[in-house]
Amino acid sequence: GDGAFVPAVVIGTGYGAAVAALRLGEAGVETLMLEMGQQWDKPGADGNVFCGMLKPDERSSWFKSRTEAPLGSFLWLDLVNKDITPYAGVLDRVNFDQMSVYVGRGVGGGSLVNGGMAVQPKRSYFEEVLPQVDSAEMYDRYFPRANSVLRVNNIDKGWFEDTEWYKFARVSREQAGKAGLGTTFVPNVYDFDYMRREADGQVPKSGLATEVIYGNNHGKQSLDKTYLAAALGTGKVTIKTLHQVKTISRQRDGGYVLSVEEIDAYGKRVGRKEISCKYLFLGAGSLGSTELLLRARETGALPDLSSEVGAGWGPNGNIMTARANHIWNPTGAHQSSIPALGIDDWNNPDAPVFAEIAPMPAGLETWVSLYLAITKNPERGTFVYDKANDRANLRWTRDQNTPAVNAARSLFDRINKANTTMYRYDLFGSKLKNFADDFCYHPLGGCVLGKATDLYGRVSGYKNLYVTDGSLIPGSIGVNPFVTITALAERNVERIIKQDIAA
Ligand code: FDA
Numbered sequence: 268g269d270g271a272f273v274p275a276v277v278i279g280t281g282y283g284a285a286v287a288a289l290r291l292g293e294a295g296v297e298t299l300m301l302e303m304g305q306q307w308d309k310p311g312a313d314g315n316v317f318c319g320m321l322k323p324d325e326r327s328s329w330f331k332s333r334t335e336a337p338l339g340s341f342l343w344l345d346l347v348n349k350d351i352t353p354y355a356g357v358l359d360r361v362n363f364d365q366m367s368v369y370v371g372r373g374v375g376g377g378s379l380v381n382g383g384m385a386v387q388p389k390r391s392y393f394e395e396v397l398p399q400v401d402s403a404e405m406y407d408r409y410f411p412r413a414n415s416v417l418r419v420n421n422i423d424k425g426w427f428e429d430t431e432w433y434k435f436a437r438v439s440r441e442q443a444g445k446a447g448l449g450t451t452f453v454p455n456v457y458d459f460d461y462m463r464r465e466a467d468g469q470v471p472k473s474g475l476a477t478e479v480i481y482g483n484n485h486g487k488q489s490l491d492k493t494y495l496a497a498a499l500g501t502g503k504v505t506i507k508t509l510h511q512v513k514t515i516s517r518q519r520d521g522g523y524v525l526s527v528e529e530i531d532a533y534g535k536r537v538g539r540k541e542i543s544c545k546y547l548f549l550g551a552g553s554l555g556s557t558e559l560l561l562r563a564r565e566t567g568a569l570p571d572l573s574s575e576v577g578a579g580w581g582p583n584g585n586i587m588t589a590r591a592n593h594i595w596n597p598t599g600a601h602q603s604s605i606p607a608l609g610i611d612d613w614n615n616p617d618a619p620v621f622a623e624i625a626p627m628p629a630g631l632e633t634w635v636s637l638y639l640a641i642t643k644n645p646e647r648g649t650f651v652y653d654k655a656n657d658r659a660n661l662r663w664t665r666d667q668n669t670p671a672v673n674a675a676r677s678l679f680d681r682i683n684k685a686n687t688t689m690y691r692y693d694l695f696g697s698k699l700k701n702f703a704d705d706f707c708y709h710p711l712g713g714c715v716l717g718k719a720t721d722l723y724g725r726v727s728g729y730k731n732l733y734v735t736d737g738s739l740i741p742g743s744i745g746v747n748p749f750v751t752i753t754a755l756a757e758r759n760v761e762r763i764i765k766q767d768i769a770a
Pocket residue numbers: 278279280281282283284301302303304369370371372373374375376377378380381382383384385386480510511512513550551552553555556559708709710735736737738746747748749750752
């Protein structure tokens with residue numbers, strides 16, 4: 268290796284990583300970010316940076332020979348997925364034995380592929396999940412800070428009521444209302460002013476052109492446009508792409524050495540290097556950070572890591588489901604791919620559910636109402652190190668999702684009953700399946716705050732080693748998680764810089 272030394276390294280460029288890099292840069296600390304995915308700013312042959320959802324190409328997927336879309340079928344036919352050349356595309360689906368996890372790959376991590384929904388958790392639930400964190404400080408200072416840098420904005424309510432693009436959401440709201448259920452508007456980082464101009468035909472369409480999970484060519488204020496742009500603006504932060512950190516070890520002087528593999532966009536190895544640093548921040552996400560620490564513990568590179576590393580993982584209770592509407596209740600051929608409304612039944616003591624009303628942007632009328640339900644599932648999984656394949660395996664069984672399915676079922680049974688409608692059974696694979704219980708968008712935990720780390724993400728057993736991403740959150744937060752990940756990182760990194768680095 269070239270033995271390069273930098274004072275601080277941040278692994279990954281998702282939410283937690285981006286907060287760490289910005290605040291380190293502002294504190295004047297020379298910081299290197301290592302990202303296994305690409306920088307998404309160069310247009311392809313079609314003039315677009317990202318490919319669309321309905322005609323995916325190699326840009327869609329992280330080294331797959333066929334796309335693996337979450338809605339894999341329609342009328343049981345696999346109309347959506349396409350054969351592609353393996354490439355460093357933007358969306359990955361990590362397939363464990365009984366759970367698949369979708370994650371973003373590239374500068375911006377999950378912000379490149381997610382729905383942009385920017386939701387603060389209910390304060391009482393935040394206090395239940397992270398009781399050792401001062402919630403007053405979070406809700407007064409760090410959530411507002413995160414929302415402001417992320418550029419969270421709200422849909423204009425008058426426009427929402429009028430536009431054909433949100434008819435699907437209004438239909439679902441009315442049906443929920445018939446069952447006595449209330450809805451709430453969901454803030455987003457997609458620029459709703461841009462979307463209105465899309466609707467008016469003034470600018471190129473993105474959210475109104477079915478773009479989302481393979482990236483938005485316009486409108487979405489992903490991290491590369493917010494936190495990471497500000498981090499680079501400090502002049503102290505550098506990002507290296509297509510650099511995957513493989514191992515972490517410790518030097519005699521207490522610093523850390525990373526072995527890093529560099530590839531080209533088609534997966535060819537172009538080099539292996541060693542990079543050393545004094546301060547190391549893990550922001551590789553719940554899967555990535557946990558795997559790096561597990562590997563370090565189990566291979567003896569960092570033997571003093573806690574036995575809690577790998578524990579406390581959960582899918583945030585994610586369950587997708589869909590309903591078939593009556594012929595007189597169409598949901599619209601034109602649907603914005605950016606959700607704006609959620610059914611809020613979180614205060615239901617038997618089965619708390621927050622269900623975002625998701626679009627089914629197929630470009631034609633489907634009469635489908637689609638939902639991503641977030642439920643309170645107490646089941647947890649554990650990552651274990653698989654030595655033969657040098658990777659982390661997830662111990663999680665399908666039946667651990669039964670509490671989540673039951674909660675979603677109790678809510679949507681009510682809606683179906685009140686509207687004399689039924690579930691769709693054709694959208695989630697080959698068999699008769701009305702609840703998608705085998706994948707998630709919200710992996711959380713693996714290096715839980717106060718268990719594998721101290722109360723600020725300092726990794727137990729080692730100095731100057733920090734976790735700063737979704738792996739700190741113990742498996743559930745009750746809403747879409749990135750605002751919480753960002754705000755918690757703001758809180759932790761502020762303390763770490765003040766006490767460990769500036770001092
Ligand atoms: P995140 O996963 O964002 O970033 C980790 C980064 O590290 C990635 O860029 C990865 O490539 C990189 N990395 C991993 N291992 C590495 C290694 N060894 N070396 C170098 N780099 C490495 N949430 C929400 O709040 N609202 C929403 O609307 C949605 N919608 C949604 C849709 C879809 C399709 C997905 C997949 C996800 C969502 N989410 C969401 C979830 C949200 O995107 C997710 O919770 C956050 O991105 C997690 O942030 P982290 O900082 O933990 O890691």
